[in-house]
Amino acid sequence: MTDITEATPGYPRVVVLTVALFLSYLTVAMALPAIPVHVVEGLGLDNTWGGLAVGIAFLSTILTRGHAGAWSDRVGGKLAMQYGLLIYGAAGLVCALAAWPDLSVKQSYMLLLVGRLVLGLGESLALVGMMGWAIGLTGQARSGRVISLVGMGMYGAFAAGGPLGLTLLDRIGFVGLMGVCSVLPMVGLIIIRSVPAVEPHAGPPESIWRMVGRIWLPGAAVGLQGVGFAALGAFFPLYFLSKGWHQAGLGLTFFGTGFVAMRLLCGHLPDRMGGARVAAVSLVVEAFGQYLIWLAPGPYAALAGALLTGIGCSMVFPSMGSVVIKQVPPQLRGTAIGGFAAFQDLAYGATAPVVGVLADYAGYSSVFLIGGFAATLGLCAAMAAGRHNG
Numbered sequence: 001m002t003d004i005t006e007a008t009p010g011y012p013r014v015v016v017l018t019v020a021l022f023l024s025y026l027t028v029a030m031a032l033p034a035i036p037v038h039v040v041e042g043l044g045l046d047n048t049w050g051g052l053a054v055g056i057a058f059l060s061t062i063l064t065r066g067h068a069g070a071w072s073d074r075v076g077g078k079l080a081m082q083y084g085l086l087i088y089g090a091a092g093l094v095c096a097l098a099a100w101p102d103l104s105v106k107q108s109y110m111l112l113l114v115g116r117l118v119l120g121l122g123e124s125l126a127l128v129g130m131m132g133w134a135i136g137l138t139g140q141a142r143s144g145r146v147i148s149l150v151g152m153g154m155y156g157a158f159a160a161g162g163p164l165g166l167t168l169l170d171r172i173g174f175v176g177l178m179g180v181c182s183v184l185p186m187v188g189l190i191i192i193r194s195v196p197a198v199e200p201h202a203g204p205p206e207s208i209w210r211m212v213g214r215i216w217l218p219g220a221a222v223g224l225q226g227v228g229f230a231a232l233g234a235f236f237p238l239y240f241l242s243k244g245w246h247q248a249g250l251g252l253t254f255f256g257t258g259f260v261a262m263r264l265l266c267g268h269l270p271d272r273m274g275g276a277r278v279a280a281v282s283l284v285v286e287a288f289g290q291y292l293i294w295l296a297p298g299p300y301a302a303l304a305g306a307l308l309t310g311i312g313c314s315m316v317f318p319s320m321g322s323v324v325i326k327q328v329p330p331q332l333r334g335t336a337i338g339g340f341a342a343f344q345d346l347a348y349g350a351t352a353p354v355v356g357v358l359a360d361y362a363g364y365s366s367v368f369l370i371g372g373f374a375a376t377l378g379l380c381a382a383m384a385a386g387r388h389n390g
Contacts, residue, residue, distance in 0.1 A: 010137035013195050014146055017081070017130050018153040020188030024088050024126050025154050027181035028057070028119065029161020031095070034169045034177055039112070042174060043105050056113055058349045060120025062342055066208030068124035069132075069338020073331055077133025078197035080334070084126030085185040085192075091119035092182030096175045122185075127154075127341065132334040135325060136198030140333075144270030144278075144322035151317055152263045159256050200331070211332065211339045217385035218320035219343035221279055224378030225316040226347030228290050228309050228371035229255070231355055236293075236306065239364035245299035251306045258310030263318075270319040275326075276386025279319035283379040286312025290372035294365050305368070312375065316382075317344065323385055 036050030043049075072080035094115035098108045127150075134146045168177045212219070236251035269278045289308030296302035321340060328336040355367045 010134075010139075011145075013137050014134040014149060016195055017134050017192060018149050020081075020085070020191045021126065021130050021150065022153040022157050023184045023188040023191075024085055024123070025157035026161045026164070027088055027092060027184050028123060029158045030165030030168065030177065031119075031181060032158075032165065033162050034165045034174065035112075035116070037166075037169060038099070038174045039109070042099070043108055045105070045109065049109065053109070053112055053116055055349065057116040057120040057123070058345060060117045061123050062120075062345045062349060064121050064124040065128065065338040065342040065345065066211070066335065067338075068121075068128045069334040069336065070208065072125070072129045072132050072334030072338070073200060076197055076200045077129040077131070077136060077334065078192070078195070080125050080129025081133060081192065082129075082189060084122045084124070084129055085189045087118060087122030087125060088185035089182045091115050091122055092178045092180075092185075094118055096178035096182070099175050099178075124338070126185075128334050128338045131337050133195075133198055135333060136330075137195075140325055140330065142271055143325040144275060144318050145267050147318035147321040147325075148263050148267030148270075148315070151314075152260060155256065155259060159252075208335060208339055211328075211335050214328065215324045215336060215340055217381050217388055218275075218323045219340050221283070221378045221381040221385060222317050222320045222340065223343035223347040224374040224381060225283060225286060225313055226344045227351050227355075227374035228286050228368075229313050230348050230351035231290075231367045231371040232293075232306060232309055234351070235355070235359060235364050235367045236302075238359075239293070239367070240299065240302070242364050243299075245302070247299055247303065250303055254303050254306040255310035255313075258307045258312075259314040262311050262314035266315055267318065269315065270322040274386070275319040275322040276382050279316050279323075279382040280379055280386070282312045282315045282319065283375050283382055284312070286316070287372045287375035287379065288312070290368045290375055294368040294372060309371075316378070320382065320385065 032054060035053050039045050039050035039053050068080065092115070095112055098112035098115060100108070103111065131147065131150055134150065135143050138146055165177060168180060232251060232255055237248040240246075240248035240251070266278075286309055289305045289312055292305035292308060293302050296305060321337070324336050324340045325333060355370050358370065359367050
């Protein structure tokens with residue numbers, strides 16, 4: 001078998017960029033469980049305000065993805081990622097200042113929201129810049145493999161960051177945790193200094209809305225895929241508890257196992273077999289997993305459904321992302337990545353509150369029926385995207 005570094009020129013450099021991206025996403029993941037704890041227990045506010053402090057960062061990301069992509073096209077992916085990492089560090093400092101004891105509760109909370117908004121901007125620039133930079137280093141034909149590696153860095157950070165964040169919150173407090181969240185992106189900034197930049201390509205820009213018109217089919221497929229992951233992450237433990245089943249915390253473990261295994265074993269498939277084909281098969285597996293959770297007669301069947309959901313979700317983003325990258329000229333790569341990623345951001349941000357209303361009326365199992373239905377619709381979008389670009 002040909003060594004991966006020989007088969008993919010620039011791959012070792014992309015691994016370095018992925019390590020830096022992992023560190024930046026670790027700051028996002030560590031803050032996720034710590035922010036609501038600080039708001040509720042530290043500031044004495046209720047869960048609604050804690051949820052807003054978490055969710056506003058994702059709103060900022062959605063709103064800035066397109067602009068970050070267009071700016072990355074103009075200045076190059078390296079500079080965009082470097083600015084993103086610097087903004088990450090600044091966001092951590094602002095959140096740390098929000099815990100200043102001389103501030104009122106209202107002032108502390110408002111400053112915390114500012115920090116979370118800044119974090120969303122940093123995440124947009126770092127991710128879009130890194131992906132455009134990495135694809136420029138390896139070549140557009142290998143975009144599927146690159147996006148697969150990027151996803152491993154992101155989701156690996158989310159898997160490790162939650163428990164680590166709560167541990168640090170307990171040991172060094174909220175200010176200390178936010179200090180760590182400021183330092184980690186700076187470590188990433190040092191790591192990527194020696195990686196050569198890729199010069200931006202000359203060419204006319206394109207508005208984000210026109211780009212969305214180009215890529216909405218692959219975007220719809222990846223957005224509909226995201227419903228299943230978001231539903232599982234938000235409601236799987238509650239579903240188990242409502243049934244009186246044990247091992248409620250294993251849902252994301254099974255999901256993550258399937259997700260990472262597929263990225264490791266099949267990251268090359270979109271480039272070799274075609275992104276739309278791989279995404280279509282993946283969405284069938286995800287839909288089956290979600291329907292299995294919905295109808296599960298016991299906890300083991302539900303955990304098997306979580307594993308299948310992870311296996312199915314894993315390759316949809318890189319597969320559809322490779323379709324998007326290959327249908328736009330190089331000078332619009334960042335704009336395309338930004339617009340495409342926003343579809344998944346929107347799914348992650350909107351799923352929990354929308355299906356949560358359904359769960360109140362029809363029970364937690366209905367959440368996974370919606371996840372299966374969304375994956376089925378995503379299959380239709382992926383197949384249509386394949387025909388459109390075939």
